[in-house]
Amino acid sequence: PAHHxxxxxxxxxxxxxxxxxxxxESGPKDFPELLLVPGVGPRTVRALAMVSEVVHGAPYRFSDPARFSLAHGGKDRHPFPVPLKVFDETxxxxxSAVGKAKLGRNEELEALRRLDGESRRMERYVTGPSLKEIVAGEMDQSHLLGGRSVFGWEKGPDVDASKPLKKDA
Structure with a gap:
C-alpha cells in the first residue's frame, strides 16, 4: 500500500x-507432539503458524502480506518491535525441521504443514480481537520477549526511562 x-x-x-x-489450541502443553521441539511457547507457535503458511501456502493466500508482519514485528517498531526471543526460536x-528433512525425517515439516492446515480450518469460524488490540498486546509484552527496534531495546513499565538499559550478553 501507499502507507507504511x-x-x-x-x-x-x-x-x-x-x-x-x-x-x-496448539499451545506449549502439547508442543512436543506438535513440532517435537520442547520449550517453545504460544507466541512462537503463533509466529510459526504464519511462517508455516508461507512455507505451505497457495499464492491466493498472500493477498494481505501486511498480516505476516505480525509474526515478527518490524525493526522500525511497525507494527511493533521485533520480539527477538520469538524470532530466534522460530x-x-x-x-531443525529443514535439517531433519534432509536426513529423511520429515516429522517437523509435517507438523508445520498440519499447523498451516489447522490455521486454515479455524479461520472459517473463529473471531478475535481487533488489529489495534493485537498490536497493543504485542507492545505491552515487547520487553518480555526481547523486543528491539532501530531505536533500541524495549523498556518494561517499571523501568526508569532516564537510566540506560543494561543488556545481558
Missing amino acids: DVRESDIVMRRLHGNIASAI ISVLK
Whole structure:
C-alpha cells in the first residue's frame, strides 16, 4: 500500500484470527507432539503458524502480506518491535525441521504443514480481537520477549526511562 503502518484494512482478519486460534489450541502443553521441539511457547507457535503458511501456502493466500508482519514485528517498531526471543526460536525450529528433512525425517515439516492446515480450518469460524488490540498486546509484552527496534531495546513499565538499559550478553 501507499502507507507504511499496518492497518486493519490491509489484513484479512479471519486469517489472522485463524493463526492466533490455532496457536492457542496448539499451545506449549502439547508442543512436543506438535513440532517435537520442547520449550517453545504460544507466541512462537503463533509466529510459526504464519511462517508455516508461507512455507505451505497457495499464492491466493498472500493477498494481505501486511498480516505476516505480525509474526515478527518490524525493526522500525511497525507494527511493533521485533520480539527477538520469538524470532530466534522460530529460526531454530525451521532450521531443525529443514535439517531433519534432509536426513529423511520429515516429522517437523509435517507438523508445520498440519499447523498451516489447522490455521486454515479455524479461520472459517473463529473471531478475535481487533488489529489495534493485537498490536497493543504485542507492545505491552515487547520487553518480555526481547523486543528491539532501530531505536533500541524495549523498556518494561517499571523501568526508569532516564537510566540506560543494561543488556545481558
